[in-house]
Amino acid sequence: MMAYAVALPLVAAFLLPVLHNASRWLGILVGPAALVAVLLVVFQSWQPAVLPFAMDLGGFAPPWGITFYVDALALLFCGAVALMTLLLWPRDEGDGDADALVRRRSLTLLLAAAAAGLALSGDLFNIYVFYELAAVASYGLAAERGTPAAYAAAFRYLMLSALGSVIALAGIAIIYFETGTLNLAHLSLLAGELQGPTGMAAFLCLLVGFGVKAELFPVNAWVPEVYGVTTRRTAGLLAGLVSKLAVLVLVRLLVLVFPQEGLRDALLLLGVLGLIGGELAAWKARDMTRMLAFSSIGQLGLVFVAFSLPGTAGLVAGIVVAVHHMVLKPGLFLLAGQWGGGLRGLAGAARRAPLAGLLFVLFALSLVGLPPLPGFWAKFLVLTGLAGQGGGLGWLAMVAILVATVLEVSYLFRLAGRLYSRGDDEVPAAATGGGTVTAGVFGALVVAAVVFAPALWDEVQDMGAGAGDAALYVRTVGPMVPTMISGGAP
């Protein structure tokens, strides 16, 4: 059943151009219909009694076949993929180019399929395939505007991402060479063989490779440029969704295959650098989109810091921080899409669009962590985790998080002040409509998170505990072909 989460958007992506030629309405409906179907599949599978379960596609037993591992965390991300893609579904930008819109929708569906695949895949081979698929889709989306700047940004992004993919592939190759398998459950059993420097090098390859999409410092230089030239919906999708799925893959690897302490330190250090670097750059940004892009880098840094914490506490903190950012950032990008461009031109914008202004303040407050908004709980979890862990890096990270928050307040509310200032009213009011409404949905999610906080908390704890249980993963995927266990390099 869960295979439909990947298959439906994938098929729809390829059918869309054909159907569009046959009937305009069919072309419009097929994408959202596929995504709604995925949501239904996710809802139907969300039964605590049967979770987690594994699926062997095509009937091939692991470690040979394609394995999908379905636990609450994977379902959460699958559902998020469908929901976010639906909310950020490409709209007619009014440039009158129908073909471009069809291409954009096709690519978005492809991205959704790949993202769901990343969330579900239980082996490195498939993860790599879906990662590449997502990359290809995102190259196309990055260049969607067709302007020279968009092509330049997309090309630079392509170079960076391709190099990252090659390095990730090298990491996968090292793992295969060392253990003879790519199935995550199988690798978990053989984790002992990856304890040495070779194993660490392999993980670093994967970290840097997948880190490109996950906006990991310092391989994230594409972020501000690409988000600056794409539509805000695509920026929201890349920042909110794709980055988190790359992180999810790294987290699965950390839990199942690489429990080494040192690797968590590396993750923590890079996370701290990303956090501080991103927030500092955002503080200086003169353009709302870029400000949000840099802030996104900072938030991803925080996600890395959270996931670097050991045990269930780290997973829980990471999930909360990641989901929080996943909901907020697209909302903010949509508002930026309404207002557009340079900060100077935004004077008084919120006075002309009060709902959008309120949403901006709500998102900003949650981002900086005003209790009882969800951003506060996210920060609180990370901070208590770090303080409990102690150590020089832990203290550094705590100070970094607090300093970054002050920087965040400084630039976000400098912007809020400008939005509410009595600016010159000659600036035409931005066309309101879809963007604000969709942002409103994200805002409603934030408020709902406050209202249903206790229930969500129980859910997240179970999710974290389940995702952190490597033995459960191995048990669920089932027994491996015995000859492979003794495996190793041929």
Add this chain to the structure above:
Amino acid sequence: MTHLDLLLLVALINLPVAWWLAGGATRRRLLALPYGLMLGMLLYMDPGATWDSGLSWVFLGQSLSWRLDGLGWFFALPTIGAALAAAAYSSGEWGEDFAGAGGSMGWLQLALAANVFAMLVLLAAGDLLTLFIGWELVSWAGLPLMVLAGGAAVGAGIRYITYAMGGGMAVLLGVVLVYVWTGSLVPADFMAVLPTLASWQVGLLVALFFGGFGVKMALLPFHLWQAPAYGLSVGPAAAFLGAISSRMGLFAMALVLVKFITLERLVDLTVIPGLLDSRDVLAWVAAFTIILPTYTALKQNDARLLLAWHGIGQGGYMVLGLVMGDAMGSAGGLLHVFNYATNQAVLLLAVFAVMHRTGTADLNRMGGLIVRMPLSFLALLIGIIGLAGLPPMNGFVSKWLVYRSLVLEGEPLLFLAAIIGTLGTILSVYKLIHNIFLGQLRVEHEDIREAPWSMTGPMLVLCAVIVVTGTMPGLVLGVVADAQQAIGLAVPDYHLGGVTSPAGGLDMLWLNGVIMAGFAVGAVLFYGFGGRTKRVHQLDNYAGGHFLTADVRYQYSDNFYPGLMHHIGGWYRGSFQWLEGALISVVDLLATALRGFYHQAQPAAWVLFTITLGFAWAVLP
């Protein structure tokens, strides 16, 4: 539903109610009503008891609960009182003019209601997590009140929130550390473990909490934000903020440093062996906070900023009294919260009443308004006597208690600092009243009328409170005693007229009686011997024996005390401004560097660079 729940519920419902009431000219007359109701509910609750809330839940493994004890009650009183005065002040002509000039009464009243609600949530905090939640709510609720005026106030507000979040983050780190080190955020649990913590741990907690709460109190060196943020706001908002807002910092300090960590532990924490313990450091920070901002106030030429700068300095007395920790000192420090709130509210309301009529708060552009606005003059006069801490007003009682404590505790240098501060206050409030009300009337102010009753009414009621609680301080000392008991401090032996002590007490009933008798004698002498006066037109005046006419400007505030400034003028260096500027420059430099990183032509090179470095790290032992 308990009494506390009911109070919080009324405060919460007041948000939409205040917004609705602000919407119409007739409805506006009722703006003060909800605060009157809240005040009644508060007075109904016995400050000596602890009032629990029925609300409590467990979340993230933390139990959140609210309860109002004597300390919270004591701070809730001026909070609701100040809001009542501010709402009443804005309910008539002021509100009409404000709305007429394009201001949003709805936002103003909503923000005021939000502040009161947030403060009550903070004051009723039952554990460290709810304390932090309340703290953040209070910090953020203040922002809309500050920026309502637009223009320069927006910049001041953003500066405020940056400072406030810096403080908030220090508090958050403190809360997190308490949780990790003691395993609980519930006072009964972590207070049992706190004594077992190492000195460096407690020292760090003290630094984080004192620093964090100190930002709200605008203690040195975090004081730069407050004067413009409070002073440049609109009238009722400025009066409310100035009267009580930053005292939330003192509440939190009293709770965390005095009750949870305890002053004994502070004394045990040695900073310089044999010379300085951590309580001394706190006391000296308070002392410098008294002196520097007070003398900064002396240099202000804007009446609002002059008063706002004094607000910072007066906070120093409160902290100083509190950390002395003896019965008299802590009573003085806490009593000063109430007294100062009444003084500052009256002063700012009076200054904004003058501003309402003249359109300016510039001390170089006023003068001689005493005849035109006599009630405002009276209010300002009573306010400045209280602010300067002179009898017969209430400000004298609280300051006297603090002085007495400093003398009895053997702190002559701190006593001297407190006296220097009071001297500066007297000098600058004289400048305030002189330049607004005394001397030469300006031609453009000839037709000025007194402010309407909706504005003078609240001022006069507050004046009555100042005089009554100045003559009968026992009325407030009883509540102060409840607050002291709630945080485990000794209580002075008080009575209606003041305090009794073997080392010498204070009886304001007697003192004020003597003062009034003195005035009576003077009046009898003056009027008995004919009461000879010569009336001249206010546009003409004398200064230093020279006759001045309307075309010669007599009033000025630049270099107001040339003799004094000759001696101390060189001390004003703007060092803290420079420090703040330097910090911003450093952040700016780093940010520029980081932006450069994201503006490079060959980002792919970083992938190679990173993986090479990673390999080296993995392979090298």
